[in-house]
Amino acid sequence: MDVDAGDDDAFEDVRENVDHPMRRLFAEYGRDNTGAFTVGLLSSIAARLLDLLPPVLLGVAVDAIFRNDRPFALGPVDLSAYASDPESQVILASSIIAGAFILGAGFHWTRNWGWNAFAQRIQHAVRTDTYDRMQRLNMDFFADKQTGEMMSVLSNDVNRLERFLNDGMNSAFRLSVMVLGISAILFYYNWQLALLTLVIVPAIAFFTYRFIKAIQPKYADVRSSVGQLNSRLENNLGGVQVIKTYSTEGYESDRVEDTSRDYFDANWGAITTRIKFFPGLRVLAGVGFVVTFLVGGLWVYSGEGPWIFTGTLSEGEFVVFILLSQRFIWPMAQFGQIINMYQRAYASAERIFGLMDTPSLIEETDDAEELAVTDGEVEYDGVTFGYGETQSVSEQSSGEGTDPADDEVILDDVSFTVDGGDTLALVGPTGAGKSTVMKLLMRMYDVNDGAVRIDGQDVRDVTIPSLRDAIGYVSQETFLFHGTVRDNIAYGSFDATDEEIREAAKAAEAHGYIQNLPDGYDTMVGERGVKLSGGQRQRVAIARAILKDPEILVLDEATSDVDTETEMLIQRSLDRLTADRTTFTIAHRLSTVKDADQIVVLEDGSVVERGSHDDLLAEDGLYANLWAVQAGEIDELPEEFVRRATERRSQVDAEVGDDD
Template sequence: MSSIDWEDDDPFEDQRDRIDKPMKRLLFSYGRPHWFSVSAGILASIFARILDLLPPLLLGIAIDGIFLRNEAFSLPLVPDAWLPTNETEQFMLTVAIIAASFLIGAAFHWIRNWGFNAFAQNIQHEVRTDTYDKMQRLDMEFFADKQTGEMMSILSNDVNQLERFLNDGLNSAFRLGVMVIGIAVILVSLNPQLALVAMSPVPLIAVFTYIFVKRIQPKYAAVRSSVGKVNSRLENNLGGIQVIKSSNTENFESGRVDEVSQKYFGTNWGAIKIRIKFFPGLQLISGIGFVLTFLVGGYWVFTGVGPGPFTGTLNEGAFVTFILLTQQLVWPMAQFGQIINMFQRAEASAERIFGLMDENGRIEEQTDVEELVVSDGRVSYDSVSFSYNNNEQIISDISFDVDGGETVALVGPTGAGKSTVLKLLLRLYDTDAGSITIDNQDIRNVQLSSLRQSMGYVGQDSYLFYGTVKDNIAYGAFDASDADVVAAAKAAEAHDFIENLPDGYDTMVGERGVKLSGGQRQRVAIARAILKDPDILILDEATSDVDTETEMLIQRSLDELTEERTTFAIAHRLSTIKDADMIVVLEDGQIVERGTHSELLSEDGLYAHLWGVQAGEIDSLPEEFIQRAARRQARTNVDIESTDD
């Protein structure tokens, strides 16, 4: 895929389009088990905000009832008979209630923050682990057209976006709701006419916010996709840093990073331009309510007569309460836009997350199936065909049987489908037609975990995890003793070089095993397979990265390892598989020859010609074979997986 195609492609677009009401699903599916913490947060938020509204209300009462003596001192919901009659005592009571409101309010604020943080953190953890668990169980075809950076973006950035909304956004939404309702109740109780003036911006804010949501929603979906593309490009380049340096292409790669970053900048800036217009506009509308309240109320108090249609009186204390509460209303109204902003970001992230969770792979494990029981280790391929993404067939009508304990080698030109044949045995993919059985058990009708537990795989890409040498050898056999690890390393001819490492078996191998050579990594991978002691062993170019001398030592160990177990081996070095019980020769996804090494040489077919190439007998090869090899090398397949060995 060209860089332009890659930039424009969004591999998760189809998944997002299938998701309906992702935030509702998030709250009901993941929020329900944590109802206690969020309920505590909501209740604490309500009480905390009510207590926050007491000081301005009490200040107005004190001004009218104590300082100016415009009316009798009284407190809402408190019988007058309970109140002191002395002004000093009334003042001290007011001070005490205000102080208590701050003290108790602080406790409720702490409970509120604990509740919402616990709610958000638990959901964040569960969503991330569930998403990862679902993703790693998808078949390999899913990963074929997905960038690692895109998937990392979902597991990291998108999940974190949900946490920010559930903690800050949801928390602020309840605070805002309580604040607006509480202020509205107090203002209406003090003066319904002036309350209409103070609350007049609310309908306009609602319309303004609706327009904002309609415009910003598609922008945020594009931004989340752009973040994934940036991550993919960076992950690609950092993973290939050695190639970049050795190819002297730093300037070229900087240009590609600049290009994808510029596209993210443009997408994000489009959302920012809408957002930076919305928030000041929202604050301006809210401010208009405060100005009108101050103008109407101030004139009312100053003249003693309600302006225009307003009737009755407005005391100084009530006016001060109006001003203080209206001022408190301005910021929550402006903050409402931030909540909508966080919600839209979270919804775009939730679409990507649940789109990934709902992804259906081609491999579907049946329920209530039995575990695989390997007795003899007999493997049969019966008329097996397979294609990637329903495109051109990679494997076509392949049939062969391997008796228990035998070693079968798969050989053929690059792109013949050798690795694909073995990936079907591991059920990394499912066949399009035909069946594969182990001891007469169809591998599609047994537990997937038991199938893979019975197999040991050593590939040409010897992947090591970040950790120690010992951790990597014991990967998949986590309860193995140190003695077992050492024995496996010795069998893989790895013990001596491991002992010479700075910390021996406790040496950190680095990211992807970068601190070890290719041959060392391969021997560690072989030791891992030996330690697992599988019933069926799969060797896919298992000695491709070692020198001839090390290969000879490893081959000797592998001969002992494969002696009593069914083994499949792929090798371009035909000398490593010439002693196999059967050699299956593939070309263009079909079996063209099969037999022992000597039998195939005597047939003078494809295998004999490949052997001649490695023996240096190029001049004696027929012209037809050379032309076919040239056509194979020139053939281009859109699907990269179809070039699998």
């Protein structure tokens, strides 16, 4: 059975529907951070203009002070009015240069503050918004995506956005100011030599364009392979106990190596493209510098323009050209780095907004009201549910409606009512639809036909928080968050006092063992509660439900994986918890539900039997046969029951194989 992640990007389908992700990023998140953006932008301009002042002053000093053949002026500003003799002019020029360095350092600080604040705030907002949107999606989304893939979006992709917004944009504006400022100064001094210096720009632009076209799909492959690698590592680390017990370390190492190789190949493909681009860009930039130096040097040496050039070029102007052209050419080469960062950020933004745009199938109506639980009566009225546009089994068998092969019917025309305060047990073979019935009650999914009502209120017409606040859920696979025992009991009831937490623990038969833990209620349970036994985790979950005090309780195989003694303790807890409240119990171990007020037997998504334990035994149907299996009376089972059980088992195994 191949359980490897697919070759495609898990978010490829939603990425394709995202238009202009970077433009959207600035439109949705940049507006709230215009202050930091403005500080960073204006400081970048000021800092870079001040950086250009020393080379210009050096050129002025060469011609005006040392050669004394040009006026001591900085553009239109006559500096000789402030210093008339050469000594004072040197001091003034040195003072201006020193002031430019000091003031520039201040602007560099405010520039970095502005860009970092802009990037960090957007990073925080994007990550929290993405997570908030993700956790509100319906369960189908989480069934299709692996944890590592989603973590890759929340961590790696969001971090790439932050790096571009900080380093990339900072560099882009800084280099833009440098290029524009230097171009203006060079044209001011000698437009002919300036044109020669800038002639290399179109070649650099074309070279950069080709790089963008080549690198963009490769970065998309890198992002996809990162998600797959994270999923593989997360999956293996979570299943390390199974790996050890089956001695499959070598097999899993090979699978990690294969997934890591896919990432290596994708990343190396992007790297080889990138490492070819930047040296080539430096060669082009170097050609521009050499040409400027050659023509300018001959111009100064001969005293007149070589070849087609006319006019004069002073030594000071030549110095300015040499210093500024070098500052100009290398920034042009650095634009490739910025484009490189932009392409990475673009691919990440597509994944982020693709995830954020994923529609949730469970939405509140505009006029949804708060659920008001009075008696706690729950009614399932002709409920049909499946994946896709579903129809009833009767319609499928008659050939009406859509092709049944296109649908997967899970529940068909399920109807029953449980009175407030009663306990209803759902039993049946694996795959009969028991857990799906409860998921519809909590609106993890919505029915395709029929209705689920609580005290006459359709669950689709009430607010989702009020619905789920009224329902307490204790599952077979108890999940505890990393934190203390106290934190886990109070989860969802965050305002509970210590006394209320202790009382809930006592009611769940958990107080005794909690007191014996190293730090009592302050004991850290470890990741997923690994420091506690299965029975201890189960009783913490029951205490959590008791503290919530819900009107309706759902127990999904709450005692199936514990020993007999622990089951007895948990069952005592559950008896207290279910008293005077509507309770649903899903169980394969029928001894735990024989005292239920009503037992509903499901088979292939339909209700086939309903009644008390004694009534169902008297019917000698499916429930009676399941009871006989657990009583060890296997030889007395009807052949038809065994045949159907074999068919169901084969079907379930096939579906699991397809899912994997």
